[in-house]
Amino acid sequence: ALEPLSVGLAIGAASALTGFLSYPSFYCSYVECCPGEGQRLNASALRAQLAARLFGQHVARDVALRAAAGAARRRSPRKALVLSLHGWGGTGKNLLSQIVAEQLHPAGLRSRFVHLFVATLHFPHRHLVRLYQEQLQKWIQGNVSACPHSVFIFDEMDKLHPGLIDAIKPFLDYYEQVNGVSYNKAVFIFLSNAGANLINQVALDFWRSGRQREEIQLKDLESVLSVGVFNNKNSGLWHSSLIEKNLIDYFVPFLPLEHKHVKMCIRAEMLSRGHPVDEKVVEEVIEEMTFFPKEEKIYSDKGCKTVQAKLNFHWDAVMRDAKAES
Numbered sequence: 001a002l003e004p005l006s007v008g009l010a011i012g013a014a015s016a017l018t019g020f021l022s023y024p025s026f027y028c029s030y031v032e033c034c035p036g037e038g039q040r041l042n043a044s045a046l047r048a049q050l051a052a053r054l055f056g057q058h059v060a061r062d063v064a065l066r067a068a069a070g071a072a073r074r075r076s077p078r079k080a081l082v083l084s085l086h087g088w089g090g091t092g093k094n095l096l097s098q099i100v101a102e103q104l105h106p107a108g109l110r111s112r113f114v115h116l117f118v119a120t121l122h123f124p125h126r127h128l129v130r131l132y133q134e135q136l137q138k139w140i141q142g143n144v145s146a147c148p149h150s151v152f153i154f155d156e157m158d159k160l161h162p163g164l165i166d167a168i169k170p171f172l173d174y175y176e177q178v179n180g181v182s183y184n185k186a187v188f189i190f191l192s193n194a195g196a197n198l199i200n201q202v203a204l205d206f207w208r209s210g211r212q213r214e215e216i217q218l219k220d221l222e223s224v225l226s227v228g229v230f231n232n233k234n235s236g237l238w239h240s241s242l243i244e245k246n247l248i249d250y251f252v253p254f255l256p257l258e259h260k261h262v263k264m265c266i267r268a269e270m271l272s273r274g275h276p277v278d279e280k281v282v283e284e285v286i287e288e289m290t291f292f293p294k295e296e297k298i299y300s301d302k303g304c305k306t307v308q309a310k311l312n313f314h315w316d317a318v319m320r321d322a323k324a325e326s
């Protein structure tokens with residue numbers, strides 16, 4: 001093995017000789033750097049990732065692509081990009097956030113410029129809201145000062161205390177600067193189950209009337225949600241204040257997943273573990289999953305969420321049987 005010093009000297013000499021590696025790119029190949037001024041969400045790279053990794057979510061995919069294209073167009077956006085993701089559990093909201101974050105920061109959730117907050121985990125106590133507000137504001141301000149392209153993901157947004165939503169609001173607004181810091185290149189992604197039942201009902205109505213799932217358009221979902229959730233003061237929707245002020249740029253709905261999508265998740269999980277796809281196992285795993293509504297059993301009630309656990313369980317059983325036989 002080569003000593004680190006020799007490797008460093010060799011690389012240094014090579015770069016000095018060729019003049020090929022500029023200082024920042026050389027440095028940034030070893031230490032994660034904040035993307036440069038011109039860096040934007042790349043719509044075609046995002047399209048390829050979404051096509052390969054996110055199943056059964058044509059509406060969410062199209063909205064995310066529109067957001068990326070919009071962000072790419074604006075050299076100097078007037079405000080931070082704010083996406084609000086809604087849908088049933090296990091339908092891909094965290095996955096899509098991760099894919100979007102990876103476009104700006106290839107390390108994704110491991111990047112020091114991508115920050116994930118889970119309401120019940122990071123802000124569990126109501127009586128500490130003031131402290132959380134202060135900490136959250138300092139955290140966002142410090143991180144955006146260090147990297148304007150910071151990404152903040154808030155999971156379980158419907159469980160976030162309204163005081164914390166108020167604390168975030170100034171960063172989402174059309175201010176050029178807040179306390180000397182500009183937030184217009186930051187990305188905020190909010191995840192929640194709010195409106196999931198209404199989204200599911202639209203999907204079911206399409207199915208019952210014999211229409212294709214792919215015919216569902218954003219406007220079909222927006223119209224139901226705007227009456228049932230967004231404009232309903234009694235729905236207790238967490239972000240009514242954000243909507244009133246037009247701080248959310250894109251509403252991203254997630255449809256409930258059907259058998260065929262869950263099968264795609266199972267196959268993808270097998271491949272990611274380095275196993276070939278075994279259709280018999282796919283069928284066995286899907287058999288163990290539950291689907292709603294009671295009569296038609298079309299949609300997975302946990303989306304793809306339990307796929308990993310079910311596969312683990314399945315393989316443990318296979319190993320046990322193999323051991324017992326030998």
Ligand SMILES: Nc1ncnc2c1ncn2[C@@H]1O[C@H](COP(=O)(O)OP(=O)(O)OP(=O)(O)O)[C@@H](O)[C@H]1O
Pocket residue numbers: 053054055056057087088089090091092093094095096191192193257265303304305306
């Ligand atoms: N549409 C999908 N396409 C591919 N994989 C999916 C999809 N939906 C869920 N998964 C997989 O299922 C698991 C759970 O998904 P994810 O965490 O994104 O769901 P979620 O909608 O954020 O759920 P929750 O609301 O419960 O947090 C992940 O491993 C993810 O990769």
